[in-house]
Amino acid sequence: MNQKALRILEFDKIRQQLTDCATSDPGREKCRSLFPSTELEEIQKMQAETSDALRRLLRNSGFSCGSVHDIRPSLRRLEVGAALTARELLDIASLLENTARVKAYGRHDRQDTPDDSLDSVFDLLEPVSALASDIRRAILSEDEIADDASAGLRQVRRSMKSCGEKIHAQLNSMINGNLRTALQDAVITMRDGRYCLPVRSDYRSQVPGMIHDQSSTGATLFIEPMSVVKLNNEIRQLEIREQEEIAKVLAELSADASAYTETLRYNYENLAELDFIFARARLALVMNATRPEFNTNGLVNLRKARHPLIEKHKVVPIDIRLGDTFDLLVITGPNTGGKTVSLKTTGLLTLMGQSGLHIPAGDRSELSVFQEVYADIGDEQSIEQSLSTFSSHMKSIVSFLEKADRNSLVLFDELGAGTDPAEGAALAISILSYLHRKGVRTMATTHYSELKVYALTTEGVENASCEFNIETLQPTYRLLIGVPGKSNAFAISLKLGLPESIIEDARKQISEQDASFEDVLSSLEENRIAQERKEEELKRLEETLSRRETELKNRERTLEQQKDQILSRANEEAHAVLQDAKEYADQTMKEFRKFGKAGVNSAEMERKRNALRKQIDKTASRTGVKASEPKQPGKKPRPQDLTPGTPVRILSMNLKGTVSTRPDSRGNLFVQCGILRTKVHMDDLELADEPEIITPKMTRTSTGKIRMSKSASVSSEINLLGKTVDEAVAELDKYLDDAYIAHLKSVRVIHGKGTGALRKGIHNYLRTQKHVADFHLAEYGEGDAGVTIVEFKQ
Template identity: 40%
Template sequence: MNQKILKTLEFEKIKTLLSELTRTALGQEEVLNLEPVSDREVITGWLLETEDGAKVLRLRGGIPIPKLENIRPHMKRIEIGAMLNGIEIAQVGRVLQTTSELTRFFGDLADAEIELHRLYEWGEQMVTIPSLSRRIRESVEEDGRITDEASPELKTIRSQIRRSEQSIREQLDGLIRGKNAKYLSDALVTMRNDRYVIPVKAEYRSVFGGVVHDQSASGQTVFVEPKQVVELNNKLRQHQIAERQEIERILAELSNELAPYRQEILHNAYVLGKLDFIQAKAEFGKRYEAVVPKLSEEKHVHLHFARHPLIPIEQVVANDITIGKEFQAVLITGPNTGGKTITLKTLGLLQLMGQSGLPITAAEGSTIAVFTGIYADIGDEQSIEQNLSTFSSHMTNIVDILSKVDSDSLVLFDELGAGTDPQEGAALAISILDNVGAKSAYVMATTHYPELKVYGYNRAGTVNASMEFDVDTLSPTYKLLIGVPGRSNAFEISKRLGLDHSVIEEAKQIIDGESQDLNEMIADLENRRKMAETEYLELRHFVDEAQRLHQELENAYGYFFEEREKQLAAAKQKANEIVREAEEKAENLINEIRQMQLASGNGNVKEHELIEARTKIVDLYQDEQQLKKNKVLQKAKEQKKFQPGDDVIVQTFGQRGTLLEKIGNRDWQVQLGILKMTVSEDDMTLLAPEKEAVQKTVATVRNSGGPRVSTQLDLRGRRYEDALQEVDQYLDAAILAGYSQVTIVHGKGTGALRTGITDYLKNHRSVKKFEFAPYNQGGSGATIVQFK
């Protein structure tokens, strides 16, 4: 990717924002070296890592990486046999300790069956060295100070130092109190040249004897080491020298212990930097409400609700930006300050971010392409030193761009052909666009020339667009309108500002007739677009409502079918139990008859008759696949008296219903879902009353005094975090409503929302199990959840 485009589109500012979110020196180095690439496989891997980081951030609060310094110079010194100081060893120890903690962290993620694309692979590359990590932790504190536990010798020496210091202080405390206080400038014990001294007035320096180590700036105070503590200070000094030597020995020993593991420690630090970088990308996505885009195979770019990441989210206007699928060129026209240039930069910058593996500031489902080159001619690059005019500087840049573009390029032109005669500029702009189109490159350009509106209308693969302008408020809305060219609003603005009507009419007479017709055509297109958009929103509302009702009916049918099968299975089992009991009794009776026959010897009861009787009893068993042959159950059904309010299965439709009232001798009015039908008793099977709170209604529950809770939650079109929050609230409401199961519709899309909901349901305490819906009920686009 050329470096000029990174500067033009301010990619470095994105890297600065990302760098602020890193915690390690090597993580910052990863950000510093970050650049867009054109290798699809590499980009895919980067985006998967970003997706993993966002998932861990959502489920576990992020990867626990502390602040880490760059230990490469330390390892280089180890390589040449040098000794590290305490701070350097502490920094290496922190890397080793963090490695152990992250190894356990990834182990916990694996135990929780959290699926990740690439992070587990990074975790497996880290090598833990527990003994060395423990040795450093016991010997060196975070600030580099060597602990007393580093060696028995050091502990003994420091104990001797403390005793010596205590003896010196006791001696000096005795000197500065009582009658000697009059000789002192201040009654305190201080240090000079690493020896304990007392502040004595200059004229009394000889009172205490000993050695003078320093004097005050005024010369009125001298710092004296009294002769009583000279020997004690000497012993203290000897202990301090021994302490320093022992510390140097410990540091050398620790440095030698690090040497064999130099490569492993360096690789651990590299992996930690990578993980820190991945974590920073995830935090960037959360902070700026960015998403991981999908990669298009056909170079189709669709940015849904795209926002420029460097404009505050409360100020920026989101737009849908599309190029590549139906058209390769987009021509944006309209007045200045309407947002045309920002739209160009948004497309270019988000494409650069996506090809760098970063989340982009757009909505879920956004798609980017992979371009080998992105080029832009944006802004005024007039050079005084090179004596280039605005037009010349633009043309110099355009000439360079045209020499490089190919079918894998994205080109952004701002005010194409501006800075010269309008007719010549328009002709040049059209010729340049033809040249870029001949190379099958993708281009988005802004212009003021009306000739290009006709060009965008007539050329295949090219579409007009504009930035909406509100004439009532005399201000731009910054909304991008694809398919509608921009028009001049000078007459409307002048009229709103109070310009005389006659002046405006005279101006309209002067203006070229074709231009006037074009503006009127554009105005009519805008009105028609607004009307179509309003109608679309209304129709979309009704379609969504119809889809929701249809889905509820599908769920209800599925529930009815499942309940019917359960009742059929229970009936088959009960019937077979009855037959089994009868068979046992009949077998006992047959055995008695046979014994009687054998005992009597008269042969009145034939053996084949006994076998035939047993066969008839066995034939009473029912085929569990053919319930209609179950004579026992049918007879029991006929003997049961139906009552209003009873639940029944209507055999013809295979659905469950409720008896309302009896009509005639054997006909009943039955409520089947939203339908009421007349059904004969012969076509109904009475169901046993359900236990309360086992299962509520199928589609929805309506409480006379409370809100309506649906058994289906539709999350299509929701943002990721909003969707998960809505799932949490909905499950609580469904549990309170007494549902045994509900359906969550998340759509198929990128699979990110489906995966997030799956991970959430795994950890929900009230969820018994969940699975994708049947194919005729949405398949993998919906999840059926059963509660405990």
């Protein structure tokens, strides 16, 4: 990748931003040396590392390599057997401590966290904690070695301390004794590493010893008394031994470190690499960048791309395509409209992507791997361009024109400017045609209308323009691919106050063909704006419809839930009502049976029936069911009409049945209602057309009346009185079959009491019938031991 393109596209500023994101000197060094790669495999690897580091930072932002110093010179000294200084050993300990911290950061906190491309780098880190602990225990600082660094050093320092205490004791006795008047100050000082006393010069003879120094005035002499010379000499010897012991400690620690030179080198390099990778991730976080997709077929598709060196609140995202249906893009439009920014955005994001950096663009943005990026971008704002400027641009173009191929990206800014417009336009078209024939991916900005026409009429070449708001005289910086741009010079001048007469005169100066072409562009621009407004309105309507559809679905879901709740409550209430009615009916039946056994009169039973009817009406009102309209009164029966088998309706109970016995002298008789045989008064009866027996065998006649089939008209009881056991069983067998087919729940078998032989034979027969669920003797008042109630299986 040529350095000129890196400089023109300001890639060095991106490298500086990346360097600021690193936390260690080795990491910053790698950031400063970042260079775009041309190998797809390497680019994909670096992009994956950046993505994985970004995910880790989003989970835990606490990554830092700390103050990692360059230990490579120290490692080379260890390899030749040299001893390191305390500072160098402390740098090694710091490196190992940072290694341990970074390795701990690299461990996955959760079992479900997937492995990524950084795991292998974290796994290569070896903290060697024992070596770091030994160094920290022995070396307190660059200038201080711990007493416990070795046994010899501990012993020497104890001796030094003891000797120093003896010197202080002797000198203090001299200060507090007869030499008090001879001293300038009653203090003990150090000169040349030896203990001395400040003696007044006129008392020199009273203090025998060695003079080590004197004051600037000569009034004070610093004398080492003879009595402590031997002790001072001993301290100096101990100090030499101390340095020897310190040298031994450093040599031993250096020997320990030399066993891990390769490990230390790998730790240093891997920490630098991790710091470099996480710096790329931090930069992506700052830029709100995403990982681009890469291809090798020259396709560029940037979605919502932003120039990374423009402030976030000012930059306008743009969509840029190149290499799909066209390989040459001609961008036109007014000055300061964003044409050059579009070029630089494409070039700089390409360099960033091939350097393993995420790019400030939308998801699914695509970049191609280019072997070279050539850029000729000058100052398009200058209105005074000399021949030398044109020559320098042309020299730059010539330098890469022959080198560019299908794997190159070429960027031209104001191609052909700086010379005669006609010649410049012709030259620009020729250069672009040459690159187009070679299949070079090219982007060029221009003001020339000839290039707009060239893009419109040449296959594989596309126009683009930077949008400009004529009303506000401000560029919108939107890049519109497929639409050639206008210079808008006349419109801008008119808005700025230039007289209209001058503008009209200027219009006459341009050719009719150019004016017609500008009118076409104006029409296209107006149509585009109108189309965009329609699309925005359609988008707004779609969003409204989508929102309302969602609301309706939510409302429907809510109604369904409410319906289910209402039905559930209704079922519960209905169940409770039915349970109450059942319990009341059961209680009433028990009382009816009790009344039958006790011989209670019909008036009392009538009162109970009325109470039951009221309870039924009350139940109906609780369930919200409208009470049925009272039926029209039927035909009142006469005593001679009430023969056994006559269908009647019991008014008080609204039940249908058949007469079982004729009325007695009081008008009371028995009526069979299903399995219920009850005693009623004839005044509580009315004649019915037929008994209401609900079975599957019912059919409807042409008159609409319901008739029962043979099996459905079976009586609910059979009379076997006076028959032998064999005769009774034979007749009973056929009757039970008919009754079971008619779906009767139970029947009455009348066999009488007698000797009990007939009852016993019938019971033995009933025990052998599979469709008989149970049988038992009738209750008192319903036949007692002379009648057996048979219940069928349902």
